[in-house]
Amino acid sequence: MxxxxxxxxxxxxxxxxxxxxxxxxxxxxxxxxxxxxxxxxxxxxxxxxxxxxxxxxxxxxxxxxxxxxxxxxxxxxxxxxxxxxxxxxxxxxxxxxxxxxxxxxxxxxxxxxxxxxxxxxxxxxxxxxxxxxxxxxxxxxxxxxxKTMAEIICTEFGLPLPTRGVPIYCQSGDAREINIDKMILKGVDVLPHGLINSRQKFGADGQTFMDFVKWVATRTREIGRQGYHPVLHFDVYGWIGQEIGLDPQRIADFICKVADTVPDFTLNIESPADFGSTQAQIENYAKLVSILDNRGSSARLVVDERCNTLEDIRLFAEAKATHLVQIKTPDVGSIADTARAVLICKENGVGAYVGGSCTETDLSAQASVHVSVATQADMMLAKPGMGVDEAFSIVGNEQNRLLAMLNHRRSQNENVEEKTLSDAKLS
CATH class of the missing domain: 3.30.390.10 (Enolase-like, N-terminal domain)
Structure with missing residues (x-):
């Protein structure tokens, strides 16, 4: 026992x-x-x-x-x-x-x-x-x-030990301008979320949102270090659909219009619309993905709402109903299922973003880092909280410590293998 x-x-x-x-x-x-x-x-x-x-x-x-x-x-x-x-x-x-x-x-x-x-x-x-x-x-x-938690995941899912980190994504909360400056100064890989969760923030026909997207790109060029080029990721909480309507063609037109305002950046649009059920979400998001791909748009669709459990994630990935899945860890349940979800996305050629929520804790964030690195997710959320500094520190430092430990472990194993070969030759 x-x-x-x-x-x-x-x-x-x-x-x-x-x-x-x-x-x-x-x-x-x-x-x-x-x-x-x-x-x-x-x-x-x-x-x-x-x-x-x-x-x-x-x-x-x-x-x-x-x-x-x-x-x-x-x-x-x-x-x-x-x-x-x-x-x-x-x-x-x-x-x-x-x-x-x-x-x-x-x-x-x-x-x-x-x-x-x-x-x-x-x-x-x-x-x-x-x-x-x-x-x-x-x-x-x-x-x-x-062992580290990452090594346990690798062993139990038959994965090689990772050699590189996972891009980190920060969210701004309502203190958008100050927190975005922090993200840019710290060189965050993916930013800023933006919390576009009301009509006031989205604006009539989405103009307020488009102006905000352009401001983030401009600010990145103004105060970011030379060569800094983050992915721009915005969560719009279904407001494109609420304001413009639920026709996939019109939603895709709007997303392409936004992408055209920041042509030098990869643009992620999370939760453009809520179609009311998982099945309706899959059908309409698949149409959106097809339209964006056929146009050669640099915009990527990210699913969150209506894609909660492991089975939901499997359905979206197999239907190619998104470019990137937010694997919202508390909604998935067992953290073993988060690992499975990343692998399902990879099997189906869909991006895997290990997300979660600002309501989490330092412990759940650290465990998520190990699963993200072990499965080599496409990106992971800086969490918990809505402050950039704390979340980026917790997730970034845990990742750096983990990679240092894995490199040390790899070095030790190589030394043992070399000694074994040397002893074999001498005998």
């Missing part, structure tokens, strides 16, 4: 849970709060502080490894799990999950995830539980095998 006890500790997510429907419907911001009544079930106000729950696995050598549970910022929207209820999640974890954890071989990551995260009857465990518990199990396997 490698796990002898289970601990739970309440915690904070790094940002807030927001009622997306209320914001889309025109809720007014007053300072940092939104004024008005919430419309999504589970929200007592439109913006509430994000909570989290840490699960600690006490191993037989008394080491405690942790994973963090939480939901995403826009919980309850686009087919996602409802807003995080710490009391409900704590009770379920104590009753159902903790007894399972005491009986698994924690050195086998994928096997232990399968056993511990099994459905209860026909009901899947809350995705937040899957996410946090699987982080703990990944750390447990890494500790027991004296």
């Amino acid at each position: 490698q796990i002898k006890d289970v601990l739970l500790a309440s915690g904070n997510g790094a940002f807030f849970y927001d009622d997306q429907e209320a914001i889309r419907s025109g809720a007014i911001q007053d300072g940092f709060v939104y004024v008005g009544r919430p419309t999504t079930p589970g929200f007592k106000s439109i913006r509430i502080p994000a909570s989290s729950l840490s699960v600690g696995l006490v191993l037989t050598d008394d080491t405690v490894v942790w994973g963090d549970m939480m939901n995403v910022q826009y919980s309850g929207a686009g087919g996602r799990d409802p807003v995080f209820d710490i009391n409900e999640i704590s009770s379920l974890t104590s009753r159902i999950v903790a007894p399972r954890l005491l009986g698994v071989d924690a050195s086998r990551f994928r096997g232990s995830c399968t056993n511990v995260l099994e459905s209860v009857g026909q009901q899947r465990l809350p995705l937040a539980v899957e996410y946090g518990v699987s982080q703990g199990l990944l750390r447990a396997a890494a500790h027991l095998q004296r």
Whole structure:
């Protein structure tokens, strides 16, 4: 028995849970709060502080490894799990999950995830539980095998040890201009998200958004170092469809128009429209991809809403209904499924972006780095929080430490192989 006890500790997510429907419907911001009544079930106000729950696995050598549970910022929207209820999640974890954890071989990551995260009857465990518990199990396997979490992923999925890092993507939150300057000065690979989540930010016929895109490109040239050329990535929260309509041809026309304003940059447009269901999203996003590709546009379509679980990601990738999938880690559930999702995207020639949410924690962000690097995702989100400095530091430093450890491990293995060959020749 490698796990002898289970601990739970309440915690904070790094940002807030927001009622997306209320914001889309025109809720007014007053300072940092939104004024008005919430419309999504589970929200007592439109913006509430994000909570989290840490699960600690006490191993037989008394080491405690942790994973963090939480939901995403826009919980309850686009087919996602409802807003995080710490009391409900704590009770379920104590009753159902903790007894399972005491009986698994924690050195086998994928096997232990399968056993511990099994459905209860026909009901899947809350995705937040899957996410946090699987982080703990990944750390447990890494500790027991004296390896990094990335090495565990590589071993269990038959992947070579990575030699290079993954591009990092930062999001600005509402403090857009200052945070974008920070991103440019720090040489972030992909920027700025922009939080285009209201009619005010998108503008009539999208003009405000287009002006913002041009400003980001201009600012990059003005204060960026020589040769700095980031990918420009904007999340528009479905506002192209809301403002212009849901005709794929018109949406593609608008995206191409935006791309033409910044011809020297690769442009990612995330969530251009919400077509109301996963199937409708797949059908219409596939049309958008086809139109953009046929035109030779430099713009890339990124799917988020309606593409939550591993099965959703598989459907979008196989249908070529996006250029890039945001693998929103708390919505996917088990972090083993995040690894599977990246590999499914690669098998289908679709880009894999290991994202997540500003509501996450330092621990979940670090675990995501190991999965991203091990699977060689196309990019990964700097998280948690909406501040550039903290998130970029947590994710960037963890990646650099990981690569240094992997290089050291590789060097040691090469030395052992050389000595073995030398000894063989002498004998």
